[in-house]
Amino acid sequence: MENEELQQWIEQVSLDHFGVPFTHEALFNRRLTTTGGRYMLKSHRIEINPHQLEVYGREEVEKIIKHELCHYHLHIRGRGYQHRDPEFKALLQKVGGSRFCQSLPGSKGRKPLPYRYKLVCKSCGTEYLRKRKVDPKRYRCGRCAGKLKMVDL
Structure with missing residues (x-):
């Protein structure tokens, strides 16, 4: 056409x-x-x-x-x-129009960023995956309120 x-x-x-x-x-x-x-x-x-x-x-x-x-x-x-x-x-x-069009086969679309950082609680060992780097001194563990340390993946 x-x-x-x-x-x-x-x-x-x-x-x-x-x-x-x-x-x-x-x-x-x-x-x-x-x-x-x-x-x-x-x-x-x-x-x-x-x-x-x-x-x-x-x-x-x-x-x-x-x-x-x-x-x-x-x-x-x-x-x-x-x-x-x-x-x-x-x-x-x-x-009768479409709200969204159909994805084309082979199109990549948007990929989520892979997790690049991990925060680990020094007390209970709970892990928090992060896509962006954060300062662990500014945060505490949500489970036990222990201090966190940054570990690269």
């Missing part, structure tokens, strides 16, 4: 489900990796991840298009267009 076909598709979805025309630019963006699409506030452009179309098909991409059109139409009208706004949530449910 080319950008021209995507433009026509989004314009049609906008008319069918929102009753208002989409009058700005829509295109595919291959650089999108962790998101299905995005709405640009300043230019009012909608970008769609083409990998979603290749992997999950038209039905899933149409839900992403509806999601982005919710942002678009609410922003144009000066209404609450952010994910946390009740107007956005209500409109998204009304038109």
Whole structure:
């Protein structure tokens, strides 16, 4: 599918489900990796991840298009267009858009940081794993109130 076909598709979805025309630019963006699409506030452009179309098909991409059109139409009208706004949530449910897109196979996503430090209680031996380095003098054991010592993993 080319950008021209995507433009026509989004314009049609906008008319069918929102009753208002989409009058700005829509295109595919291959650089999108962790998101299905995005709405640009300043230019009012909608970008769609083409990998979603290749992997999950038209039905899933149409839900992403509806999601982005919710942002678009609410922003144009000066209404609450952010994910946390009740107007956005209500409109998204009304038109049948998806709240989140499906993860692409092979995408890494966000990895939690591995634990790099361990605090050990000198009295009872309780261990506390930490991702960031902390000063053990400022803390006490939660179990026995004993002093802590830092041990690198």
